[in-house]
Amino acid sequence: MTASSTQTLESDTHHERLHLVVDGTSIDLAVVRRGGEAVPILFLHGWGSCKEDYTDIQLLPDFADRPFIAYDAPGCGDTRCSDLAQVNIGFLCKTAEAVLQHFNIKRFHLVGHSMGGLTALQLAHRNPSAVCSFIDIKGNLGPEDCFISRQVMDFPVDKADEFLEGFISATRQAPFYSAPLYAAGLRERVQVGAIRGILESMVQLSDNDDLQGKFLALPFPKMFMYGEQHSTLSYLPVLKSSGVELAEIPRAGHFPMYSNPVAMWDRIEAFVKHDR
Numbered sequence: 001m002t003a004s005s006t007q008t009l010e011s012d013t014h015h016e017r018l019h020l021v022v023d024g025t026s027i028d029l030a031v032v033r034r035g036g037e038a039v040p041i042l043f044l045h046g047w048g049s050c051k052e053d054y055t056d057i058q059l060l061p062d063f064a065d066r067p068f069i070a071y072d073a074p075g076c077g078d079t080r081c082s083d084l085a086q087v088n089i090g091f092l093c094k095t096a097e098a099v100l101q102h103f104n105i106k107r108f109h110l111v112g113h114s115m116g117g118l119t120a121l122q123l124a125h126r127n128p129s130a131v132c133s134f135i136d137i138k139g140n141l142g143p144e145d146c147f148i149s150r151q152v153m154d155f156p157v158d159k160a161d162e163f164l165e166g167f168i169s170a171t172r173q174a175p176f177y178s179a180p181l182y183a184a185g186l187r188e189r190v191q192v193g194a195i196r197g198i199l200e201s202m203v204q205l206s207d208n209d210d211l212q213g214k215f216l217a218l219p220f221p222k223m224f225m226y227g228e229q230h231s232t233l234s235y236l237p238v239l240k241s242s243g244v245e246l247a248e249i250p251r252a253g254h255f256p257m258y259s260n261p262v263a264m265w266d267r268i269e270a271f272v273k274h275d276r
Contacts, residue, residue, distance in 0.1 A: 026081070027079065063269065113139065121140075177255065
């Protein structure tokens with residue numbers, strides 16, 4: 001893996017294009033970050049979302065001295081990838097490792113939502129000594145979490161455009177907090193060529209990998225965050241009894257950063273305020 005970067009904005013928070021090569025595939029990564037002396041937070045967004053899910057951190061006094069990195073994952077947002085067919089959860093994990101290596105980050109707090117939560121779980125499993133804490137915001141831990149990704153299995157590989165349009169239409173009408181808001185940005189945030197690889201790999205890992213076991217075995221403080229509309233997840237009692245901190249966000253479903261960001265940030269701040 002090789003990397004170089006070009007800074008485009010001089011300010012406390014830097015917006016950059018980071019040029020990476022991962023498994024022979026070129027990536028032009030859209031990054032936002034802030035430096036500092038404390039242990040940084042690496043934020044990984046969900047499918048159909050973007051780095052801006054997390055950029056309110058720069059406005060919050062409780063995080064004034066906290067370095068962070070967020071970026072649009074390959075196949076998403078403003079990031080460009082030379083071969084979208086290569087993008088899957090494994091590729092996204094290697095991309096995160098390349099970002100950390102480029103910025104010479106040896107220790108970090110980890111926050112991942114949905115697809116980003118699953119990517120973060122794989123990243124933490126591969127690099128347990130580097131992670132100080134992990135907040136998993138409704139990332140996949142089992143087959144029941146594939147309510148979005150499993151839908152792609154009903155569509156031929158060459159019908160990704162049709163899948164996306166149908167998914168947008170259904171999501172606009174879904175009875176979940178912030179679902180219509182999420183749907184409104186999907187065309188701008190999803191690159192069609194990466195849909196199949198990302199969602200299919202999420203299904204395969206959720207069905208066949210011991211994600212819950214991996215999560216519970218991680219040797220650092222862990223939080224599982226979810227909206228109140230996901231309070232019936234079957235594995236929540238197991239997580240709680242195993243010492244995982246549960247954070248149920250009121251008036252939220254799959255997207256607490258859209259539905260109830262104040263509650264979400266309060267819980268994140270309380271969890272990472274002391275470097276561990």
